[in-house]
Amino acid sequence: MLKIQNLHQFYGGSHILRDVNLKAEKGKITVLLGRNGVGKTTLLKSLMGLVPIRSGRIEWQGADISRRAPYDRARSGMGYVPQGREIFSRLSVEDNLRMGLAYKPGGARIPGELFELFPVLKTMLHRRGGDLSGGQQQQLAIARALAPKPQILILDEPTEGIQPSIIKDIGRVIRMLANRGDMAILLCEQYYDFAEELADHYVVMERGEVIASGPGHEMQSQGVRQLVAI
Numbered sequence: 178m179l180k181i182q183n184l185h186q187f188y189g190g191s192h193i194l195r196d197v198n199l200k201a202e203k204g205k206i207t208v209l210l211g212r213n214g215v216g217k218t219t220l221l222k223s224l225m226g227l228v229p230i231r232s233g234r235i236e237w238q239g240a241d242i243s244r245r246a247p248y249d250r251a252r253s254g255m256g257y258v259p260q261g262r263e264i265f266s267r268l269s270v271e272d273n274l275r276m277g278l279a280y281k282p283g284g285a286r287i288p289g290e291l292f293e294l295f296p297v298l299k300t301m302l303h304r305r306g307g308d309l310s311g312g313q314q315q316q317l318a319i320a321r322a323l324a325p326k327p328q329i330l331i332l333d334e335p336t337e338g339i340q341p342s343i344i345k346d347i348g349r350v351i352r353m354l355a356n357r358g359d360m361a362i363l364l365c366e367q368y369y370d371f372a373e374e375l376a377d378h379y380v381v382m383e384r385g386e387v388i389a390s391g392p393g394h395e396m397q398s399q400g401v402r403q404l405v406a407i
């Protein structure tokens with residue numbers, strides 16, 4: 178389980194994350210919502226060690242990882258799909274997938290299961306990442322994060338700029354991964370309907386603070402759509 182307690186983060190003198198508390202449990206999808214600029218990406222980067230935190234605790238599988246390096250967090254089973262996908266455009270699909278395994282001891286193989294989840298990647302294995310559509314790149318970014326078999330998958334706005342049919346496919350994969358019961362999923366999302374459909378738990382942020390949270394089935398009754406409407 179991932180447990181964030183009393184997290185504070187600053188960019189220079191700007192206080193971005195303010196006393197954030199959040200949990201993501203195995204077998205569940207926790208959805209993080211909030212308008213542009215409230216600090217969602219900063220929170221996910223803090224979890225992965227890509228930006229330093231000022232204070233608070235990030236606990237993963239019972240250990241305090243707040244000061245660990247990003248590669249160490251990845252190695253401990255944290256998978257991250259960054260906003261904007263960050264595909265290596267000049268590398269092939271296959272080599273992009275291998276990058277997900279880069280920290281594994283030599284010879285780690287790309288799990289065949291990734292091609293069952295995202296069949297399009299198999300047909301495009303030798304194409305350059307940059308030649309894929311936005312939706313295919315997003316599927317590649319998710320597959321790359323899944324390649325080392327993480328115990329948590331952290332996704333930053335996977336639906337951003339993607340066509341509806343691929344959004345559906347991605348939603349199905351996320352639900353299936355959670356239903357297997359051995360992976361926690363933390364999904365940061367602006368697309369409300371997608372978030373509501375998938376959420377076991379929801380967390381809403383505003384100006385760096387958590388202002389609402391609860392079970393996913395209460396999102397409608399609690400007016401979460403209005404909280405994140407632009």
Ligand SMILES: Nc1ncnc2c1ncn2[C@@H]1O[C@H](COP(=O)(O)OP(=O)(O)OP(=O)(O)O)[C@@H](O)[C@H]1O
Pocket residue numbers: 188191193211212213214215216217218219220260367
């Ligand atoms: N590297 C940085 N240096 C200084 N300020 C930053 C930096 N990155 C983000 N910020 C600021 O921190 C705040 C939170 O940004 P963040 O990207 O975390 O928000 P967000 O909720 O993820 O928004 P979006 O949905 O647009 O990605 C914003 O005010 C942003 O301008």
